Amino acid sequence: MRVGILGGGQLGRMLALEGIPLGHRFSFLEPAPDPPAGALGQVIAQPYDDPGGLGRLAAASDAVSFEFENVPAASARWLAARVPVHPRPKALEVAQDRLAEKTMFRELGIGTPAFHPIDGPADLEPALAATGLPAVIKTRRFGYDGKGQEVARTEAAAAAAVERLGSGLIAEAFVDFDRELSVLAAAGSDGDRVFYPLTENRHQDGILRVSHAPAPGLTGPIQAAGEEIATRILDCLGYLGVLAVELFQCGNALLANEIAPRVHNSGHWTLDGADASQFENHIRAVTAFPLAVPRVPGPAAMINLIGAAPDPATLASIPGARLHLYGKAPRPGRKLGHVNVTGADREAVMRGVEAVTALAGKCE
Amino acid sequence: MRVGILGGGQLGRMLALEGIPLGHRFSFLEPAPDPPAGALGQVIAQPYDDPGGLGRLAAASDAVSFEFENVPAASARWLAARVPVHPRPKALEVAQDRLAEKTMFRELGIGTPAFHPIDGPADLEPALAATGLPAVIKTRRFGYDGKGQEVARTEAAAAAAVERLGSGLIAEAFVDFDRELSVLAAAGSDGDRVFYPLTENRHQDGILRVSHAPAPGLTGPIQAAGEEIATRILDCLGYLGVLAVELFQCGNALLANEIAPRVHNSGHWTLDGADASQFENHIRAVTAFPLAVPRVPGPAAMINLIGAAPDPATLASIPGARLHLYGKAPRPGRKLGHVNVTGADREAVMRGVEAVTALAGKCE
Numbered sequence: 001m002r003v004g005i006l007g008g009g010q011l012g013r014m015l016a017l018e019g020i021p022l023g024h025r026f027s028f029l030e031p032a033p034d035p036p037a038g039a040l041g042q043v044i045a046q047p048y049d050d051p052g053g054l055g056r057l058a059a060a061s062d063a064v065s066f067e068f069e070n071v072p073a074a075s076a077r078w079l080a081a082r083v084p085v086h087p088r089p090k091a092l093e094v095a096q097d098r099l100a101e102k103t104m105f106r107e108l109g110i111g112t113p114a115f116h117p118i119d120g121p122a123d124l125e126p127a128l129a130a131t132g133l134p135a136v137i138k139t140r141r142f143g144y145d146g147k148g149q150e151v152a153r154t155e156a157a158a159a160a161a162v163e164r165l166g167s168g169l170i171a172e173a174f175v176d177f178d179r180e181l182s183v184l185a186a187a188g189s190d191g192d193r194v195f196y197p198l199t200e201n202r203h204q205d206g207i208l209r210v211s212h213a214p215a216p217g218l219t220g221p222i223q224a225a226g227e228e229i230a231t232r233i234l235d236c237l238g239y240l241g242v243l244a245v246e247l248f249q250c251g252n253a254l255l256a257n258e259i260a261p262r263v264h265n266s267g268h269w270t271l272d273g274a275d276a277s278q279f280e281n282h283i284r285a286v287t288a289f290p291l292a293v294p295r296v297p298g299p300a301a302m303i304n305l306i307g308a309a310p311d312p313a314t315l316a317s318i319p320g321a322r323l324h325l326y327g328k329a330p331r332p333g334r335k336l337g338h339v340n341v342t343g344a345d346r347e348a349v350m351r352g353v354e355a356v357t358a359l360a361g362k363c364e
Numbered sequence: 365m366r367v368g369i370l371g372g373g374q375l376g377r378m379l380a381l382e383g384i385p386l387g388h389r390f391s392f393l394e395p396a397p398d399p400p401a402g403a404l405g406q407v408i409a410q411p412y413d414d415p416g417g418l419g420r421l422a423a424a425s426d427a428v429s430f431e432f433e434n435v436p437a438a439s440a441r442w443l444a445a446r447v448p449v450h451p452r453p454k455a456l457e458v459a460q461d462r463l464a465e466k467t468m469f470r471e472l473g474i475g476t477p478a479f480h481p482i483d484g485p486a487d488l489e490p491a492l493a494a495t496g497l498p499a500v501i502k503t504r505r506f507g508y509d510g511k512g513q514e515v516a517r518t519e520a521a522a523a524a525a526v527e528r529l530g531s532g533l534i535a536e537a538f539v540d541f542d543r544e545l546s547v548l549a550a551a552g553s554d555g556d557r558v559f560y561p562l563t564e565n566r567h568q569d570g571i572l573r574v575s576h577a578p579a580p581g582l583t584g585p586i587q588a589a590g591e592e593i594a595t596r597i598l599d600c601l602g603y604l605g606v607l608a609v610e611l612f613q614c615g616n617a618l619l620a621n622e623i624a625p626r627v628h629n630s631g632h633w634t635l636d637g638a639d640a641s642q643f644e645n646h647i648r649a650v651t652a653f654p655l656a657v658p659r660v661p662g663p664a665a666m667i668n669l670i671g672a673a674p675d676p677a678t679l680a681s682i683p684g685a686r687l688h689l690y691g692k693a694p695r696p697g698r699k700l701g702h703v704n705v706t707g708a709d710r711e712a713v714m715r716g717v718e719a720v721t722a723l724a725g726k727c728e
Contacts, residue, residue: 017381020403023676023689023701039389039405272639275686275706290681295706297661312387317654322639325387337387342639342659 004061008035016040019283177248183226273300368425372399380404541612547590637664
């Protein structure tokens, strides 16, 4: 089948690397020059909302998906009228608006931090009454990697944050969580569902640095709770493909923070730590193949390479380390690749993580 | 790095799929239209001996390798004067001539079936004196998948075979082996060597159908004997990259049958049955990365899809089956893809092999 992808970044690259062995061919709508997915298919070098580019993508595709959630939902809807698009554009719309996202969680009975919209100064008082202090003031749309959000510890700080961030905001209760987890689920065209073990994610400066899978100390009830959250969202959105839900763990409770309607950085370990990766299962779902039930034989970890990558040959010499570079030029804060580490036990994996982190840390 | 490959078939495709995550980019010299590797890099659509095409490949490459052994050795030599080429063209020359290959085995003290060159009718008597009957009469060059060879059970049949096959022949003793094995070895630029577990290969009509890895019942001494054979050849040829040696097992003895100076069909299981595949290690060697010591957590099998491929979605529904299609149009006898099967134990793998074989058998 011919698969079209909105976006041509590293997620598109890895979708194609995993989808080509299934016999598929790929096209990407991507305006940036020399994109990471460029080596793996036809690139239509037009903006994501360019009618000509969208038309060419539709003509070149039997099925369409997207690789990041800030693609215009209108583009996805335009395509969906012409060719099957999964996940549905509705999922994109929900993920693009933190208020819609949190409202969906509440309507589905999924625990989430207290929240309240802020459309102007008059909303500040009821918002803080809902969330308490500290509160996190966020833009509703187009925030990522910790951008467009501030933690306010006083009413005055909250007012100042609202002034800085503008309108279209949301206030959320600040959650003193134990750790951040994510659940990766895939929904197939035959109604099938598969889940990966919950992953523990460690951020720094708002950017994911390291993921551990399965999350250390993961219990059956927590895994089941994560799968239940994902299932409700998949059902609600009539979803096909991979969905990631970012979660806060507080004791034995999980709170949903946000969704990513796509393959997700916290699932990159599945390329080496599972026999079927999130990328393969996403493409299987989008192209109406049956899902692969992933086997996870042992522990795995993923370390992002950010800003500047260490010498690849040196990284590749670390036992159990598998390199995944995206073909991008170095730039501060930019995700250039990741390294997966697998091993016989968690200690072996941790030794690999430390070796990779030591090299990667020198380069940032 | 920029990697150039002589040939753009399925081996080139899989080399690129495994080499792109290491940060490399690929070019292929391949005259056939729409080649399997075409989606994964630049294709220079010229014959393998076209000076202009070779010049473009050299200019586009920091390192060059080849993906099948019938590439003209002269082309590899021409390139090697301009850019590092591995394995060395010498390996190609040896592999292209069964007499040179068998002579190398003998000189290295590697057991091999008795053999004798046949350049004309006068050679038949001394040849059969060396090999006995039955004898296998083969063309020295450009035989593959059982083509260009005949088993002769009488002197008259041998004479007739020589008449049919022409000149430039070799007679080999017919070996009543227990089974066919192969050893896959990789030699790295720092003198490092890694080995995969010996694989058992089952042929039909001269074409590999199914491989099982590790070979069922594989013992330590047989693995060591296979590694010793490969090591002598790697040393002799000053080799970098993956080498496959096809072996006959007779009791506790191994006889070398032939070498493939490249990634090999009997190593395709390593894409899913090992944490580092033959393709990744070949590219690591050719680009001066350290080799990855492969971990093989359990049994694996590989089934070739020949002639016509079953419905990919049906194949993909078999538990533990991983699909690897080459993007080729169906044609009788053509390798269109393969399926790897992994599982917790050999029984689970065998169930998968049977399910795949049942589907694939219907299509041939």
